[in-house]
Amino acid sequence: MGVDTISSDPANAMPPAHDAPLRERRAVFLDRDGVLIETFVREGVPHPPVNLDETRVLPGVPEALRKLSAAGFLLIVVTNQPDVARGVQTVEAVERINRHLADHLAIDAVFVCFHDNADQCACRKPLPGMLRAAATKHQIDLGESFMVGDRWSDVTAGKAAGCTSILLTYSYSQAERCQPDASAASLSEAADIILQTLNQRKSN
Numbered sequence: 001m002g003v004d005t006i007s008s009d010p011a012n013a014m015p016p017a018h019d020a021p022l023r024e025r026r027a028v029f030l031d032r033d034g035v036l037i038e039t040f041v042r043e044g045v046p047h048p049p050v051n052l053d054e055t056r057v058l059p060g061v062p063e064a065l066r067k068l069s070a071a072g073f074l075l076i077v078v079t080n081q082p083d084v085a086r087g088v089q090t091v092e093a094v095e096r097i098n099r100h101l102a103d104h105l106a107i108d109a110v111f112v113c114f115h116d117n118a119d120q121c122a123c124r125k126p127l128p129g130m131l132r133a134a135a136t137k138h139q140i141d142l143g144e145s146f147m148v149g150d151r152w153s154d155v156t157a158g159k160a161a162g163c164t165s166i167l168l169t170y171s172y173s174q175a176e177r178c179q180p181d182a183s184a185a186s187l188s189e190a191a192d193i194i195l196q197t198l199n200q201r202k203s204n
Contacts, residue, residue: 025138027145028068028194029131029158032079032110034150035168035187036061036101046150046172048081048097050089055097057105060188065106067191071198073146074138077101077110078130080153085116109134125149126156131163144201148190152177164197166190 032048033039038056039046049055065075077098083089091114098110111130113123123129135142147158150168155178158165167173167180168190175183184190 025074025140026072026198027074027076027134027138027140029076029078029134029145029147029163030107030187031125031149031151031154032077032098032101034170035148036077036105037097039150041172044172046170048083048089051093052096052100055100057101058187060186062105064187064191068194069106071195073194074108074140075106076134076138076140077107078125078134078147078157079110080113080125082114082116082124084114085119109138126153126160128157128161131157131161135161146194146197148184148187148194155180164194166193 030036034046036057037049038058039048040054041047069075081089081094084091084094094112094114098112101107102110111134113121113125113130115121115124117124121129123133131142131147134140142162145163147154147161147163147165148168149155149158149165150170150173152167152174155165155167159179164181166182166184167175167178168186169175169183182193184193
């Protein structure tokens with residue numbers, strides 16, 4: 001499957017100068033680490049895989065993505081990768097993992113923020129810059145879309161963008177720092193919630 005791999009920055013989050021087309025498409029925005037692939041938790045802090053050899057897709061993820069895609073959702077990964085800014089990871093390694101996932105999963109686009117907090121960018125979650133950039137590029141109705149993440153910052157970014165936001169609850173999620181619209185134990189469970197919500201909206 002083809003995929004847009006975009007290194008997000010504040011400019012990406014700005015709308016185009018010309019009038020944007022009417023946004024009609026629904027999307028599910030997905031954090032990468034802890035949602036699609038395994039993380040490595042050390043001293044209570046999750047860390048991403050450093051290379052393809054460490055990359056493991058979580059159980060049920062391929063099936064959940066196929067169900068969401070079949071329901072008409074664009075599937076867009078929005079991932080913070082600050083280890084690049086910290087000098088312990090390379091852009092090439094991150095993009096190699098992203099390309100591998102895009103080649104093997106039903107993913108339509110990948111947006112990446114390589115910054116750390118000190119960079120004060122507009123794209124790093126909990127700010128909604130990556131979601132807004134994706135909405136501009138892919139003509140997405142954010143109010144009809146969903147965000148699924150495993151940390152408080154994912155939920156905060158999703159809600160700031162106007163999306164229904166679902167938290168996958170883990171020991172490191174810091175759920176007390178956010179107010180998700182729903183919680184789930186896995187992407188499979190989150191996909192069921194999304195499809196149920198979609199059906200409810202259609203019936204209203």
